[in-house]
Every structure is written in C-alpha cells, then in structure tokens.
Amino acid sequence: MSDPVGYLKVAPGSQPPLNSPGYGSTHKRHPKQAPIRIAPTLTESLAPRMLERDYPSFADMSVHEGRQAQGERIIVGGRVLDENGRPVPHCMVEIWQACSTGRYHHPLDTHDAPMDPNFKGEGRVFTDAEGNYQFVSIKPGAYPWRNHRNAWRPNHIHYSLFGQGFAQRLVTQMYFPGDPLLALDPVFNATPDVAARNRLICTLDMDIGKEEWALGYRFDFVLRGRDATPMENPQ
C-alpha cells in the first residue's frame, strides 16, 4: 500500500507570517520555534467529511425570520479549487461578518453603531460537484478595532473552508475592491506577496449580481494541492 502523497510547499510570501508586528495581538501569540515538518500520514492526508446532512446550509444571510436586513444586498459566488486547478466539490464553507453598520451580532462587540436585529451574520454553504458556491448577504460595514491610532478594519467577510485533506483547511477574509482602508490595514497587508494579498479582494461581477435586486461579487478560493513528485526524504 503506497504512502499518502505530500502537499505542495507553501509558495514564498503567499501566507502571512505568524509574527506580524503591525497586528499587535500576534506579539504574544505567535510561536517562536519553527514548526516541525512531517511527512503526511493518513492523519494529514484525510479530512473530516462535512456533510450537509449533519451541517445544514443556510445560504441567504440577508433575511432573518422573514425580515430583510438593512444595507446593500450582495450575492457572492465563485469556485473552490486546489493548487492544481482541480475543483473541490462538496466543500463546506462557513461565513461570518458584521452587519451593514459594522457591528457583529455578538456581546463582545461594543462598537457604538446600531445593531441590525435582522442580520445575524452567519452563513454556511457547500460547493457543488464543480466547486461552485454562492450566497446572499449584506455588504458589511467597516469597524474600529483599537490596534493602532484610529484603526478601522476595511469591509470584509470571514470564511472557513474544509477541504478534502487536513492541510487544506483554510480560514481567511475577503475584502472589497476600491476600499481605501485596505492600504492601512495590518491584517490585509501582513501577506508579503502583493499578488497573493490582492487575491483576497473580490471583483465586481455583473453576471453574479441580479438585475434590480443585488450587486454581485466573485471570489475564488484556492486550497493547497498535492505534489505529484515524490517526497525526497520520506520519514
């Protein structure tokens, strides 16, 4: 029986370092020792099967108990692929975000902005057989976060994806085009490679939007891919 195939190495600069000094909370929370790189076993090669039967989807965040949330309605859609360009089917995508005023529906959020009672801010969808996903929401507002003087997060949506291998697990944030706060945001700017960073910005897509109903944005995810070449030093 052959060993699990490894994952492609992380492309240089494509991921934010755990020690990102501009983002103050990383200071005491980043490990100082380098991680130990291991050859993948079944543990790293397989992944939990997140089935819609057990984790029901809810793809319209713009309505709560039949009532419309305030703000600019949006449709976000795209594909989930791996680094080899293969679609990732039946991938569970968790979504969370602030409401249109920049307030999270959570007691921890004390930002003095009106909380929209009709926006809970949680969504969950699954990709189809071709890796496509789509959901309806409200464009989130910017909010202050005390990281530095007059710090505001750009408009963003949080995502959590479960791939088909443990190493494909991804938690990230999507930003909106043309947001002037992006240039000032240490979380967004922590990713050294400019192209990799800019791929976190969705694009306006009039084919995804719906006439006289919602603007559409496209955002594609890429999860780590398997390396076709054998490991040099199998453990």
Place this chain on the structure above:
Amino acid sequence: MSKPSDDRSAAGRGELNRPAQLVATAAQTIGPYWALIEHPEWADLLRADGPNAGYAGGERITLTGQLTDGDGATCPDAVVELWQADPNGEYEAGFHGYGRSRCDAEGRFHFTTVKPGAVKGRGNATQAPHVTLSIFARGLMNHVSTRLYFSGEALNETDPVLAQVPEARRGTLIARPAGSGVWNLDIRLQGEGETVFLEV
C-alpha cells in the same frame, strides 16, 4: 478589470517550478468574532443528535487543556479543532472524527469523544493513538496544529512523528490522565514550554 483567474495564473507561474499552478489563498486571522459560527455542541462528538449518535464502540474520554500565550496569560477567545481516528485507527469509517471547542473564560477547551486507536503510519510503521488539535485565535494569522498523544502508550516509544520531536520538547504533545477517562494537555503558544507545532 482583469478577472481573478488571470491574476492567479500569472502569479502562480514560475514559482517553485510549478507549471501553471495556482497558489493557495492567504489565510487571515479568525479574529475575535468567530463566535458567530460557534456551535458549542460540536465539542461533544458523541452528542445525541450528531453524526455519531448511537456510536457504541471504544472508550469514552474527555480531552481538556488550557491555552496560554507568551506571558502565560489564558486565551479565552480562541477555538480548538479536533481531528481523530476511531478506536480501530480508521478515519471517517463509521465515526465522524471532527470536533470544535471554544476556550472558556480560563482558556480551557473540552472535548467529549472516544479514544482513538493506533493508526497506520508511512511504510510499515504504526502510529501511536493520537488526535490532531488545530488552534485558531485572534492574533494568530494562520492556525497552528499539533498532536495530542496519551501518556503510558507503549506505541509512543516507536511513533515516527514523536521520534522527530526533540526529546526535551516531546512532553508538550503527551496528555496526562486527569481523572477517570479525562486527559489533559495544556497548549502554550509561545515561550517557556512552548508547544511543538507540526506542519506538512
């Protein structure tokens, strides 16, 4: 306006000798508000209405531990994910091995699950029973992963992953009994006794 697919193919080419490959999306911190997607019941893998409802095999255990930062301060806004094999050492073969637990006010995570069996390793190796823990938190730009092993397991002596960990730090991966069926493994993100994190 250029399409994202154009950006991607341009950015992905030429790096690491990858022919026209894409580059994985950058991670971003889970932040403090992941609680919006919290479902506390996911910490109990044996919950009555969950995917393992009625599962009768194996030994029922509780896994707990305290998450601390470089000052030794607790991390009450973090979340820990668990991924494990079933008591026969198999993944997702009749037992759904995924759980998620928030850290409580004392920075403690709690999972209710079954003890995993030994898992086939690479080549002819056998891996000691273990669960994988991934930590997500405000202040962690990406999640970090480690393994929890069980003290007293004979297979720990020959486990290929434990063997890769310097002996002085191996203890950071080995849970100790903390009562009947309860195992404890504290996780230190930084500083003295820093947990060994693993990557593939």
